[in-house]
Amino acid sequence: DTEVTQTPKHLVMGMTNKKSLKCEQHMGHRAMYWYKQKAKKPPELMFVYSYEKLSINESVPSRFSPECPNSSLLNLHLHALQPEDSALYLCASSRSEGAANEKLFFGSGTQLSVL
Amino acid sequence: AQSVTQPDIHITVSEGASLELRCNYSYGATPYLFWYVQSPGQGLQLLLKYFSGDTLVQGIKGFEAEFKRSQSSFNLRKPSVHWSDAAEYFCAVGARYGNKLVFGAGTILRVKS
Numbered sequence: 001d002t003e004v005t006q007t008p009k010h011l012v013m014g015m016t017n018k019k020s021l022k023c024e025q026h027m028g029h030r031a032m033y034w035y036k037q038k039a040k041k042p043p044e045l046m047f048v049y050s051y052e053k054l055s056i057n058e059s060v061p062s063r064f065s066p067e068c069p070n071s072s073l074l075n076l077h078l079h080a081l082q083p084e085d086s087a088l089y090l091c092a093s094s095r096s097e098g099a100a101n102e103k104l105f106f107g108s109g110t111q112l113s114v115l
Numbered sequence: 116a117q118s119v120t121q122p123d124i125h126i127t128v129s130e131g132a133s134l135e136l137r138c139n140y141s142y143g144a145t146p147y148l149f150w151y152v153q154s155p156g157q158g159l160q161l162l163l164k165y166f167s168g169d170t171l172v173q174g175i176k177g178f179e180a181e182f183k184r185s186q187s188s189f190n191l192r193k194p195s196v197h198w199s200d201a202a203e204y205f206c207a208v209g210a211r212y213g214n215k216l217v218f219g220a221g222t223i224l225r226v227k228s
Binding site: 004006040041042043044045056088090092101103104106107108109111 | 161205209215
């Protein structure tokens with residue numbers, strides 16, 4: 001199994017809603033990532049979890065709250081988002097963190113629209 | 116901090132023609148270099164990577180890239196493009212210490228028949 005699975009594939013939410021994005025991998029990878037990709041832009045790193053601990057937070061607003069319940073799962077909890085948060089949210093994993101030569105395995109993303 | 120520039124936003128090539136996508140990086144030492152491909156609405160797939168050694172790197176789907184230190188470049192090439200290669204291509208650079216990967220702005224490849 002070399003897949004990173006993200007659910008849902010599409011999500012529409014209002015600015016007062018609370019929702020969660022889910023990411024799962026069963027490759028035994030110990031690092032997991034959240035990236036945000038606006039239309040026609042490159043992916044931008046949001047968070048990195050290494051061995052289930054948050055190791056990088058790229059100054060992301062608190063309305064995005066990551067959670068890593070175990071080594072296979074990564075969640076992104078969303079609350080009080082703004083329309084400018086509409087984007088494709090990509091999850092990725094790698095064998096370990098600490099070496100930038102790791103290959104990243106990406107999920108197909110959740111396309112989020114905030115109304 | 117590292118950075119990467121992809122000068123071409125769009126490139127159109129005819130099917131069967133050769134392809135070269137440009138990538139220039141900025142980093143104080145030899146970086147880790149990657150090319151990823153993304154189809155619309157999908158995640159990214161690694162095509163190839165360079166860490167050290169042979170400067171000509173072979174990847175999947177018939178792609179190759181050449182690391183040129185003197186030019187701070189890592190251009191992606193394919194001798195004969197197929198219609199299925201139409202996608203967006205991202206060059207990325209990683210620092211030798213730490214795990215932040217920085218992506219270029221991407222190049223959209225269109226293939227005409």
